[in-house]
Amino acid sequence: MSSWRERFEAPAHAASSNSKRAAWLRAAAARVTTPLLPDDYLHLVNPLWSARELRGRIVAVTPETEDSATIVIKPGWGFSFDYHAGQYVGIGVPVDGRWTWRSYSLTSDPDTSRGDKTVAITVKALPEGFLSSHLVNGLAPGTVVRLAAPAGEFVLPEPLPEKLLLVTAGSGITPIMSMLRTMRRRNRRGDVVLVHSAPSEEDVLFRRELQELADDGVVTLKLWLTRDGGRLSPDALERLCPDWARRQAWACGPGGFLDMLTEAYEAAGRGDALHIERFALERGAHGAQGGTVTFGTxxxxxxxxxxxTLLEAGEKAGVQMTYGCRMGICQTCVVMLDKGCVRDLxxxxxxxxxxxxQTCVSAAAGDCTLDV
Incomplete structure (x- = not known):
């Protein structure tokens, strides 16, 4: 027989929160309003209150470059601000009557978030990224969004290594920005080098603030502009940071960029010193040939x-499958492969x-059947 606590909390069992107190309060709201939905009552008081999910309101959308913007969000009831610099947050946005989810690195520092009760993400609009373009160009302040609790293992190391190298390209600077802001606020000073790659100075996210961080002694800044020097290579890294192989490194950026760094560190016998964050799904990079996808019974x-992706295939076929981040991070979309073969993109x-x-990052490598 289930305990009284299990029976009490059952109506709100699926609510997402890192806060035990908030989860208990949600359970109470669910119990006292059953059989009616607690959200029917909570929404009347405050649209950010929900017994089933985390919500937030868009406070501001501020352009950073021509194709990127920082989005400030005020989370509602149950959101835990006890996150770590470098983690990401899931955000669900209503688009054409449907909730679409992605995960983005938090660029705010945890100390500031706990003070003003807001968080920030910085999004770059990608040509193939419908949601990212909508967030940058079509999201209005006041919009209520859904949130997933902050997560991720790519975080600011504590304590700081004696010699630290941060290597980023493009929007890969976003989780690192949270780390640098946290270091400045906590007055952490050390031997920290940031090597950042971007097409031009105009494309550098947070360019002025990065220079301020360098002037303040938080980091030694090294910019690599690919329109002038081509892609960052091991030789270029050697010129920018001669002792790179003797440093603990945190790196984030496109897949090819991270592959280059991985090969360089492994060739130097220092593979365990490199910590990477992959958050971009590169379509067709490994040549999956496609096929007929069948969806179970x-x-x-x-x-x-x-x-x-198999998730997109299901949506085209009218089969709705569970998903979260759509980027291979949260594991929400995991299903059993009944027949055939698929390839991780x-x-x-x-x-x-x-x-x-994972249906969100796998494609058919021939005919296959999913147990859904």
């Missing part, structure tokens, strides 16, 4: 190419029948 099938690793796979 529903017997729905669709023909797809090798760049279409991030790594090229193939998975065969009987294995559990």
């Amino acid at each position: 529903r017997d729905r099938s669709i023909e797809v190419d090798g760049a279409t 991030r790594t090229g690793v193939e998975h065969v029948e009987g294995e559990r796979i």
Whole structure:
């Protein structure tokens, strides 16, 4: 027989929160309003209150470059501000009557967030990224969004290593920015070098603030502009930071950029000193050939190419599957592969029948059937 506490909390069992107190209060709201939905009552008081999910309101959208913006969000009831610099947060936005989810690195520092009860993400609009473009160009202050609790293992190291190297490219600077802001606020000073790659100075996110951080002694800043010098290479890294191989490194950026760094550190016998964050799904990078995807007992099938994820294939076929970040981070979309073979678009690793796979980052490598 279940305990009284289990019975009490059952109506709000699925609510997402890092706060035990908030979860208990949600459970209370759910119990006293059953069989009516607690959200029916809570929303009348405050649209950010919910017994089922975390919510937030857009406070401001501030351009950073021509194609990027910082979005300040005021989370509602139950959101925990006890996150770590470098972590990401999931955000769900209503687009054409449907909630669309992505995960973005927090660029605010935890100390500031706990003080003003807001968090910030910085988003770069990608040509193929419908939601990122909407967030940068179409999101209005006052919009209520859904949130997932902060998560991720790519965080500011405590204590700081004696010699620290931060290596970023493009929007890969975002989790590092949270770390640098936290270091400045906590008056952490050390031997910290930031090597950042961008097409031009105009494309450098947080360019003025990065220079202020350098002037303040928080970090030694080294910019690499690819329109002038081509892609960052091990030789270029050597010129910018001669002792890179003797430093603990935190790196974030596109897949090819991280692959280059991984090979360089492994060749130097220092593979364990490199900590990376991958958050960009590169379509077709490993050449999955596509095929017919069948969705379990529903017997729905669709023909797809090798760049279409299984999650997207299901949506095209009218099969709604569970998902969260849509980037291979949160593990919400995991299902069993009944038949056939699929390929992870991030790594090229193939998975065969009987294995559990992530639909948001896997594509058909021939005909396959999912247990959904």
